[in-house]
Amino acid sequence: xxxxxxxxxxxxxxxxxxxxxxxxxxxxxxxxxxxxxxxxxxxxxxxxxxxxxxxxxxxxxxxxxxxxxxxxxxxxxxxxxxxxxxxxxxxxxxxxxxxxxxxxxxxxxxxxxxxxxxxxxxxxxxxxxxxxxxxxxxxxxxxxxxxxxxxxxxxxxxxxxxxxxxxxxxxxxxxxxxxxxxxxxxxxxxxxxxxxxxxxxxxxxxxxxxxxxxxxxxxxxxxxxxxxxxxxxxxxxxxxxxxxxxxxxxxxxxxxxxxxxxxxxxxxxxxxxxxxxxxxxxxxxxxxxxxxxxxxxxxxxxxxxxxxxxxxxxxxxxxxxxxxxxxxxxxxxxxxxxxxxxxxxxxxxxxxxxxxxxxxxxxxxxxxxxxxxxxxxxxxxxxxxxxxxxxxxxxxxxxxxxxxxxxxxxxxxxxxxxxxxxxxxxxxxxxxxxxxxxxxxxxxxxxxxxxxxxxxxxxxxxxxxxxxxxxxxxxxxxxxxxxxxxxxxxxxxxxxxxxxxxxxxxxxxxxxxxxxxxxxxxxxxxxxx
Numbered sequence: 020x021x022x023x024x025x026x027x028x029x030x031x032x033x034x035x036x037x038x039x040x041x042x043x044x045x046x047x048x049x050x051x052x053x054x055x056x057x058x059x060x061x062x063x064x065x066x067x068x069x070x071x072x073x074x075x076x077x078x079x080x081x082x083x084x085x086x087x088x089x090x091x092x093x094x095x096x097x098x099x100x101x102x103x104x105x106x107x108x109x110x111x112x113x114x115x116x117x118x119x120x121x122x123x124x125x126x127x128x129x130x131x132x133x134x135x136x137x138x139x140x141x142x143x144x145x146x147x148x149x150x151x152x153x154x155x156x157x158x159x160x161x162x163x164x165x166x167x168x169x170x171x172x173x174x175x176x177x178x179x180x181x182x183x184x185x186x187x188x189x190x191x192x193x194x195x196x197x198x199x200x201x202x203x204x205x206x207x208x209x210x211x212x213x214x215x216x217x218x219x220x221x222x223x224x225x226x227x228x229x230x231x232x233x234x235x236x237x238x239x240x241x242x243x244x245x246x247x248x249x250x251x252x253x254x255x256x257x258x259x260x261x262x263x264x265x266x267x268x269x270x271x272x273x274x275x276x277x278x279x280x281x282x283x284x285x286x287x288x289x290x291x292x293x294x295x296x297x298x299x300x301x302x303x304x305x306x307x308x309x310x311x312x313x314x315x316x317x318x319x320x321x322x323x324x325x326x327x328x329x330x331x332x333x334x335x336x337x338x339x340x341x342x343x344x345x346x347x348x349x350x351x352x353x354x355x356x357x358x359x360x361x362x363x364x365x366x367x368x369x370x371x372x373x374x375x376x377x378x379x380x381x382x383x384x385x386x387x388x389x390x391x392x393x394x395x396x397x398x399x400x401x402x403x404x405x406x407x408x409x410x411x412x413x414x415x416x417x418x419x420x421x422x423x424x425x426x427x428x429x430x431x432x433x434x435x436x437x438x439x440x441x442x443x444x445x446x447x448x449x450x451x452x453x454x455x456x457x458x459x460x461x462x463x464x465x466x467x468x469x470x471x472x473x474x475x476x477x478x479x480x481x482x483x484x485x486x487x488x489x490x491x492x493x494x495x496x497x498x499x500x501x502x503x504x505x506x507x508x509x510x511x512x513x514x515x516x517x518x519x520x521x522x523x524x525x526x527x528x529x530x531x532x533x534x535x536x537x538x539x540x541x542x543x544x545x546x547x548x
Contacts (some may be wrong), residue, residue, distance in 0.1 A: 041072050042523025046193030049484075049491050051290075051447060052233055057187045060229035063130070064180045064187075066121040075522065076188035076195035078181040079105055079119040083199045085174050101199050101496070103505035104512070113513050113522075119198075120188065122180035124173060125221065131179070134220045134308060136208045143172060143215055153210040175215045178202065182218035182495055186226045189448060189493040194481075194521060196512065201452045201497025203302030204329065207311060212300070212328065219450055219495075220308045223292050223317055226448065230290055293364065293446035293490070295480055296321040297357070298454025298497040299464030303331035310337050318442055320360055324348075324465055339441050340364065346465045350472035353457070357476065361483045366440030449484045449492045453477055455499030455507050463500045470507050477511045478518060485519070 040054050058069035070076065085098035108114040125131050127140050142149040147160045150167050159167060182200035189195035202214035210216065294317070296302040301323040309317055310333075322342035335341065342360050344353070455473055456464030468476070477494075484492040496508060516522055 041070070041074070041076075041192060044193065044521045044523045045519045046485055046491065046521070047523075049193035049489060051190045051491060052230065054191050056233050057191060057229045060225070060232055061184055061187045063126065064123050064184045064225075066123050070120040070188065073117065074120050075114070075118050076185065076192045077114065077119045077198065078122055078185045078188070078195065079198040080122055080177045080181065082174050082177050083181070085171060100499065100505040100508070104198055104496070104508045107506060107509035108512060111509065111513055113509075113516050120184065122177060122184045124176040125179035125183065125216070125218075127176075130183075130221065130225075131176070131216055133224055134207050134217050134312060139208045139210075143210060144168065149210070150215075153205075153215045154213055172215065175202070179216045179218040179221060182493075183222045183225050185493045185495075186222040186448065186450065187229055189491040190226065190230065193491050194519075195491075195493045197493065197495050199496055201298065201454065201495030202304070203296060203298060203452055203497065204300070204304040206304040206307040209304075211304070213498075214304060217304055217308050219294060219302075219305045219452070220312060220314060222450065222493075223314060224312075226292075227290055290447040291316045291442070291444065292318070292448045292450065293442065293488075294319045294321075294450045294452065295361075296323075296452040297457065297476065297480070298452050299324050299456040299461065299466050300327060300454070300498060301329055301331060301334065302452065303329045303334035306331070306334035306337035310334070318364075318446070320364065322353075322357060322360065327463070327465055344466060347467045349459070349467040350469055350475070353466070353468055353472065354475060354479065357479060361479070361487070364440055364442055365445060365487065445488045446490045449480075449488060449490050451477075451480050451484075451492055451494045452497045453480075453494050453511075454497035455501075455504045456497075458499070458501055458503060458507060460503075461499070461501050464498070470503070470510060473507050474511045474514050478514060481515055481519060 055069060058065070061069075066080075079101065081102065083101040105114065105119070109116065127144060131140055139149075143153070145164065147162070147164055147167060150171060151157055151160050154171065159171070178197075178199040179202075181197040185195040185197040185200070200218050202210075202216055202218050204210070204212035204214035205217040207217065207220075294302070294305065296305075296319065302319070302321055306319060306321070308314065309319065318339045319337060320340040320342070321338045322344060324346055325343035326346055340360050340363060342356055344356075453476075454464070455461075457466045457468045457476075458464065458473060459467040459469060481492060481494075484490050499505075499508070
């Protein structure tokens with residue numbers, strides 16, 4: 020769909036109160052709407068003014084972390100890893116104090132009800148047994164419900180607000196990271212696996228409403244100005260998107276904090292959304308919601324260990340591109356199969372045929388795999404292990420060279436029509452669920468990736484979003500059950516900032532967005548997988 024709201028006069032005008040434009044990164048050209056456009060639609064989910072020039076689309080709240088009376092230690096999930104990630108990124112100079120964007124809690128009545136049933140919302144907020152089912156911590160049943168709400172459920176609602184806010188910021192900035200979220204086991208009528216709410220489906224539905232409202236407001240300005248041509252591109256896109264509008268049988272819309280649409284649907288400006296779920300577990304909750312809710316044009320690529328929880332056969336019907344893995348799968352096999360899966364999303368593009376396919380393979384596969392070697396140096400410097408463990412350990416082979424220019428993949432130009440892919444056209448937004456339970460030694464994920472393998476995986480997805488799909492990306496942290504998880508996440512985000520220049524002209528990151536990072540150098544390797 021290209022730059023959805025571009026026009027000869029510059030797209031949707033921002034509000035008078037909009038903050039100073041943010042710093043530019045190599046993902047900035049992928050933004051779908053101008054900065055400040057969606058601020059009203061997310062007023063109920065953003066703490067304070069809309070993030071401006073001094074803030075990055077990195078969403079975090081200190082209350083993401085769950086810690087009280089030692090109960091959190093009874094579960095293998097490190098519920099305080101989010102603070103550890105932020106601390107490590109600040110220590111390394113990737114983030115500075117005050118640069119993160121702060122979310123608000125998702126309100127049960129006006130936000131969570133957009134996806135979740137009234138019965139389930141009542142149970143999760145009033146019955147200890149439901150909280151116990153979700154967290155898998157029987158000892159919590161002995162505590163007063165008010166304590167469970169304050170210490171467990173409310174932080175989870177902040178994670179939801181963070182994911183939803185990050186999705187909106189990604190459309191304005193071209194990228195965003197929620198340093199939490201990714202609760203892919205929760206469905207409309209249930210929660211499980213430490214996932215009480217389906218933040219992903221909620222984010223998809225809100226972002227569609229927000230874009231529809233922005234498109235409608237823009238068209239209103241066209242009529243008021245008496246200008247039939249100034250916003251023709253935006254009106255045309257809105258008209259096409261309206262043709263794919265979902266049914267009006269939602270579960271009671273959340274609105275946008277009283278300032279946006281409050282219909283029960285995801286709105287008429289339906290965006291094509293792709294979920295790339297690389298947590299080690301099947302994302303059965305969001306998949307069940309895809310089957311039961313109005314979520315048209317929502318596509319799922321899910322790579323997971325096929326022999327572990329949840330093994331939900333019903334939910335598998337929602338997966339467009341399944342990537343079932345064996346226990347112990349290591350770097351080489353994992354990255355190779357992921358590359359092939361990403362290539363299958365869109366297939367051949369335009370009329371470049373074999374050359375385009377070769378360029379995509381070089382940039383998406385080789386560029387990210389080359390990062391494994393770069394990351395290994397960083398890991399070693401910090402005293403971490405570079406062994407993948409398990410079967411299929413890393414045997415990445417590298418040759419000297421540079422990554423393929425993004426211009427040969429459509430970078431910097433309009434997106435081409437997909438041909439022969441699973442999706443009919445490129446996505447307008449990619450939600451990337453980047454679980455680190457794929458690490459070797461994770462007791463629940465039981466896969467075999469090394470630290471540098473995870474870094475390479477994340478760069479591969481981001482590079483595909485930028486150079487092939489030409490789509491904004493929002494990254495969620497999801498699962499990870501080893502003490503190394505927080506450090507690996509920091510490794511990966513540091514690499515993303517360097518390689519893609521995510522900090523723009525702000526200090527704390529460099530890079531020219533083409534694999535040549537500032538300071539410690541970027542990826543300049545090709546690899547044969």
